[in-house]
Amino acid sequence: xxxxxxxxxxxxxxxxxxxxxxxxxxxxxxxxxxxxxxxxxxxxxxxxxxxxxxxxxxxxxxxxxxxxxxxxxxxxxxxxxxxxxxxxxxxxxxxxxxxxxxxxxxxxxxxxxx
Ligand code: AMP
Ligand code: ZN
Numbered sequence: 001x002x003x004x005x006x007x008x009x010x011x012x013x014x015x016x017x018x019x020x021x022x023x024x025x026x027x028x029x030x031x032x033x034x035x036x037x038x039x040x041x042x043x044x045x046x047x048x049x050x051x052x053x054x055x056x057x058x059x060x061x062x063x064x065x066x067x068x069x070x071x072x073x074x075x076x077x078x079x080x081x082x083x084x085x086x087x088x089x090x091x092x093x094x095x096x097x098x099x100x101x102x103x104x105x106x107x108x109x110x111x112x113x114x
Contacts, residue, residue, distance in 0.1 A: 006098035010044050020074060024060060025067040027103070036106025037075040037082070041067045047099045050086035068101045077105030085113070 008014040009028065016028035019039055030038040041064055047053040053061050065084070072078040082105030087094040 004046055004098050005096055006040075006042050006100065007046050010042070020067060020071050022063065022067055024063050027067055027071045030102070034102075035104040035109070037072075037077050037104065039071050039075065039103045041071060041101040041103060043099055048097045049088045049094060049099050050101075051088055053099045064099070064101055068103045071103045072105060075103075075105065081105065081109075083109050 005014065009016045010026055018026060018028045020027035020041075024044055025041055026044055027039050027041045030040050043053065043060055043064060045060075047056060047060075050061070053064070068084045069078065072082045075082075082103060085102040085104065086099070087102070
């Protein structure tokens, strides 16, 4: 997608601090972190959100979850606990319409989220 911010990160047209990469996923630090660890895991291909990714039904959602866990291990938050969030649609606060899992950890996280 020509106009998509995260497609541009995949294409290396926009810089990002990449922390983990697989054949079909990319993980990089959020530029406005909400926790000591705040990493976004995206698919290299464009899907608007988690719903579109689920519809694709090709195992890619599985890859994203595995990548999120790998990031948590690498960031040393897996043992203490971490959160994986997909904001899906405007009412959930989604602002970038390329699917991304927020991986948050490194502090006590409140529940429920706002
Ligand atoms: P969401 O509101 O769930 O769509 O999340 C979008 C996230 O992308 C926000 O947490 C932003 O801080 C983050 N973000 C926006 N632009 C960039 C960028 N260029 N590099 C890394 N993270 C970004
Ligand atoms: Zn995209």
